[in-house]
Amino acid sequence: MSSFCSVISQSSFSISFPHFPLLTFQSHSPSSLFLRKSVNLGCTRESPSIKIHSSLTDFSVDVAVEEKKLIKGETWSVHKFGGTCVGSSVRINNVADVIINDDSERKLVVVSAMSKVTDMMYDLIHKAQSHDKSYISALDAVAEKHSLTAHELFDGVDLATFLSNLHQDVTNLKAMLQAIDIAGHATESFTDLIVGHGELWSAQILSYVVKKKGTPCNWMDTREVLVVNPTRADQVDPDYLETEQRLNEWYSLNPSKVIIATGFIASTPQNIPTTLKRDGSDFSAAIMGALFKARQVTIWTDVDGVYSADPRKVSDAVILKTLSYQEAWEMSYFGANVLHPRTISPVIRYGIPIIIRNIFNTSVSGTKICHPSIIENEDRKILRNYVKGFTTIDNLALVNVEGTGMAGVPGTASTIFSAVKEVGANVIMISQASSEHSVCFAVPEKEVKAVSKALQSIFHSALYAGRLSQVAVIPNCSILAAVGQKMASTPGVSATLFNALAKANINILAIAQGCSEYNVTVVLKREDSIKALRAAHSRFYNSETTIAMGIIGPGLIGSTLLDQLRDQASTLKEESNIDLRVMGIMGSKLMLLDDSGIDLVKWREIREEKGEVADLEKFVQHVHGNHFIPNTVLVDCTADSVIASNYDDWLRKGIHVITPNKKANSGPLNEYLRLRALQRQSYTHYFYEATVGAGLPIIGTLRGLLETGDKILQIEGIFSGTLSYIFNNFKDGRLFSEVVAEAKEAGYTEPDPRDDLSGTDVARKVIILARESGLKLELSDIPIENLVPEQLRVSASAQEFMQKLPKFDQEFMQKQEDADNAGEVLRYVGVVDVINQKGSVELRRYKKDHPFAQLSGSDNIIAFTTRRYRYQPLIVRGPGAGAQVTAGGIFSDILRLASYLGAPS
Numbered sequence: 001m002s003s004f005c006s007v008i009s010q011s012s013f014s015i016s017f018p019h020f021p022l023l024t025f026q027s028h029s030p031s032s033l034f035l036r037k038s039v040n041l042g043c044t045r046e047s048p049s050i051k052i053h054s055s056l057t058d059f060s061v062d063v064a065v066e067e068k069k070l071i072k073g074e075t076w077s078v079h080k081f082g083g084t085c086v087g088s089s090v091r092i093n094n095v096a097d098v099i100i101n102d103d104s105e106r107k108l109v110v111v112s113a114m115s116k117v118t119d120m121m122y123d124l125i126h127k128a129q130s131h132d133k134s135y136i137s138a139l140d141a142v143a144e145k146h147s148l149t150a151h152e153l154f155d156g157v158d159l160a161t162f163l164s165n166l167h168q169d170v171t172n173l174k175a176m177l178q179a180i181d182i183a184g185h186a187t188e189s190f191t192d193l194i195v196g197h198g199e200l201w202s203a204q205i206l207s208y209v210v211k212k213k214g215t216p217c218n219w220m221d222t223r224e225v226l227v228v229n230p231t232r233a234d235q236v237d238p239d240y241l242e243t244e245q246r247l248n249e250w251y252s253l254n255p256s257k258v259i260i261a262t263g264f265i266a267s268t269p270q271n272i273p274t275t276l277k278r279d280g281s282d283f284s285a286a287i288m289g290a291l292f293k294a295r296q297v298t299i300w301t302d303v304d305g306v307y308s309a310d311p312r313k314v315s316d317a318v319i320l321k322t323l324s325y326q327e328a329w330e331m332s333y334f335g336a337n338v339l340h341p342r343t344i345s346p347v348i349r350y351g352i353p354i355i356i357r358n359i360f361n362t363s364v365s366g367t368k369i370c371h372p373s374i375i376e377n378e379d380r381k382i383l384r385n386y387v388k389g390f391t392t393i394d395n396l397a398l399v400n401v402e403g404t405g406m407a408g409v410p411g412t413a414s415t416i417f418s419a420v421k422e423v424g425a426n427v428i429m430i431s432q433a434s435s436e437h438s439v440c441f442a443v444p445e446k447e448v449k450a451v452s453k454a455l456q457s458i459f460h461s462a463l464y465a466g467r468l469s470q471v472a473v474i475p476n477c478s479i480l481a482a483v484g485q486k487m488a489s490t491p492g493v494s495a496t497l498f499n500a501l502a503k504a505n506i507n508i509l510a511i512a513q514g515c516s517e518y519n520v521t522v523v524l525k526r527e528d529s530i531k532a533l534r535a536a537h538s539r540f541y542n543s544e545t546t547i548a549m550g551i552i553g554p555g556l557i558g559s560t561l562l563d564q565l566r567d568q569a570s571t572l573k574e575e576s577n578i579d580l581r582v583m584g585i586m587g588s589k590l591m592l593l594d595d596s597g598i599d600l601v602k603w604r605e606i607r608e609e610k611g612e613v614a615d616l617e618k619f620v621q622h623v624h625g626n627h628f629i630p631n632t633v634l635v636d637c638t639a640d641s642v643i644a645s646n647y648d649d650w651l652r653k654g655i656h657v658i659t660p661n662k663k664a665n666s667g668p669l670n671e672y673l674r675l676r677a678l679q680r681q682s683y684t685h686y687f688y689e690a691t692v693g694a695g696l697p698i699i700g701t702l703r704g705l706l707e708t709g710d711k712i713l714q715i716e717g718i719f720s721g722t723l724s725y726i727f728n729n730f731k732d733g734r735l736f737s738e739v740v741a742e743a744k745e746a747g748y749t750e751p752d753p754r755d756d757l758s759g760t761d762v763a764r765k766v767i768i769l770a771r772e773s774g775l776k777l778e779l780s781d782i783p784i785e786n787l788v789p790e791q792l793r794v795s796a797s798a799q800e801f802m803q804k805l806p807k808f809d810q811e812f813m814q815k816q817e818d819a820d821n822a823g824e825v826l827r828y829v830g831v832v833d834v835i836n837q838k839g840s841v842e843l844r845r846y847k848k849d850h851p852f853a854q855l856s857g858s859d860n861i862i863a864f865t866t867r868r869y870r871y872q873p874l875i876v877r878g879p880g881a882g883a884q885v886t887a888g889g890i891f892s893d894i895l896r897l898a899s900y901l902g903a904p905s
């Protein structure tokens, strides 16, 4: 008890401190004091006798000694660590490492109280005020927290010194709380004095840890230097001149290369302890940054930087590499958790950059807030970054004062806002039509009742006389603000924003844009807030070639395509700015939907877990109904004609279609012609390269020939990968059924292999090429040689067919031997005879030296005889079936679509 005191009377008491004489307090005006002198922790004094003559404010120093470096801004860097950064001994250690690893010559570190401690201190006061004696045990708990932390971090004399100080503080605090308990009241300055202890303790602990790690440093009780004048409630203004003078004095006594300073706390010009109020530690750091003219101020927090929008609401939000002061200011005002505008002001004057960084993820460089002139092209990758960020404020109400009697009457606005001021409401946004018939403004919902009442009362006679028609309140509103310095003098930014909102079917209630053009603010209904935020963000941040995809039929081909997309997505995004998002995957029974894009690494597992009953209408609505992605494509990987019958509806809706499914193009001619006509009219794309020759460029080659004016005479070839494989391998005594099973196993066949063996699949390809060449043929116009034995054509399933096929092996063997004996091979070919406007599909015999006899595997070979390629046909050859090549062909169509939509080629 050597250092403390007792309550002398209810109105005054005294406390003694280690470095101060006994002080006596009046309870109504407590403490004109500094609680503790800052402790020199052993910094080597480079030149103890040096005097600083300089003015820290203008930084023009004329000192020819080492200490001159104090005021050379470039040598100082300022760091601020919030409560979570120093929330435990492990974290404090981590913070100390960050400080030591900063290679700046001199460092000033501003530190907050350990997390939750400030709240605990306020709680002590509340308890004491309400005579709840548990403040004593609660204070012991706070002390225990710091004592334990100190024990974990350092030892010896430092630990003893810290614990002794802590003990003394606690003893003093108990007396102060006792005084509050007796008085039943704590004045503001008394409260500030008590709560500021959290910073005193954390700064001391951190400085001992830095010192223990071998870096000498001093800790600074900022109340000794930082002088502020209270302005309005909850605000203070720094007295830079006085602070600078005190700082000089402090530094001359404690010259240090590393200073650990308490955040949040300061004192009045009368030396009464006070605080910097909300976000006080950030403010402390900015003030110190300005006084030291630091090269930068780093605010360490637990997020990676400032996001382009709240990442909890917008999954695509990105960390902004740079923000101008003005942009940061605007974003803070409109609710982004950036920095309080007030905290930025001290550094703006000197153009000192502020860096927001994550202490828990130091690999990320964070967001640099600085003068626009030093914002390099760091955000160049972000398209159209005229708008940097989007923020929303919810729980607002719009007040609309309307009437013909307002126009040309000076003072109406003044009357309105005087009334609003009278009830203490905070006006967040104002908009007035130039006709002056209405003024509307947004206030917090909780304040609108009082505002409305005040306006009704003040305009009572104007309303009665009809000069004003109404004072209307629109409740449940939100504000969406788009912020960006480059918006100024860039035409079309607002139009883009409004267009994005209109497309998302969002009604705008009011609009405001200041002359600075740094932000456009719109008021919306509360329920539209998140939708509006996402719509606006995606319009400015997603590339033009962001494509919402729906994959129908995740069978062999569909799932292979999904795997290829998974493997290639990030490269496409990084290198070509093509952003492919699979929003839905639908099979015949189950479908999986996701709002921002399915994780293609785990889609199979997620579908098991979250799959819902397949519903085509819902699926299409989901994939296309996402207003935040400018393009939609449905990829039909089924062999289903019902799915194919929907293409025209999709194209009409503006949905692009890509498919390997042959049903639509080989179905009824009139439907095919209608589909093609519709596709041309609707400016949507319909690609189907994989329907013929899988990934081989067959349709593309044919189109190229036709579009460049060539005339097709004949297309002849082996169009079936399955039949090619079968006849390439059906030799040397092998069984026909065995080779068919191999082709199925290899993924060459249609879902039902009879579609291949019947020749139907080849006939469909012939029809597709014939129609592409301008012939108006139906599938029934093509004579087809069916290889499926008569008895098996009626088999109930593909499986049953496969089981029974061996019974017919002998029949096939005979055909093969007959051909072999004649020095020939069997090949199943299709022909499009353009001159005679017909097609055919049949099993033919070719001499063993014929090019068709030279194929292997699932090779297709297609020969285009044209006017230009009359004597030597243009030949395309290669594997024409199989999962990888087919999915690759579909993928290539998707990229063609992206390129048509504007992706770089």
Ligand SMILES: NC(=O)C1=CN([C@@H]2O[C@H](COP(=O)(O)OP(=O)(O)OC[C@H]3O[C@@H](n4cnc5c(N)ncnc54)[C@H](OP(=O)(O)O)[C@@H]3O)[C@@H](O)[C@H]2O)C=CC1
Pocket (backbone or CB within 6 Å): 552, 553, 554, 555, 556, 557, 558, 586, 587, 588, 589, 590, 614, 637, 638, 639, 640, 642, 643, 660, 661, 662, 690, 691, 694, 721, 747, 748, 749, 750, 751, 880, 881, 882, 883, 886
């Ligand atoms: N294999 C190849 O080499 C080539 C194939 N193609 C074409 O690719 C397409 C797919 O072939 P493949 O992957 O082998 O066939 P699969 O039988 O392996 O896959 C078909 C998929 O379509 C789904 N499906 C069927 N009907 C519906 C429906 N009504 N709604 C939603 N999904 C449905 C199935 O779902 P579920 O499993 O739930 O029933 C399955 O996922 C076919 O049109 C084929 O002609 C084109 C070129 C080459």
Ligand SMILES: N[C@@H](CC=O)C(=O)O
Pocket (backbone or CB within 6 Å): 690, 691, 692, 693, 694, 719, 720, 721, 722, 723, 748, 749, 750, 756, 761, 880, 881, 882
């Ligand atoms: N089953 C087909 C697959 C490609 O269309 C074939 O074998 O060619």
Ligand code: NA
Pocket (backbone or CB within 6 Å): 689, 690, 691, 692, 693, 694, 695, 696, 697, 698, 699, 889
């Ligand atoms: Na192809």
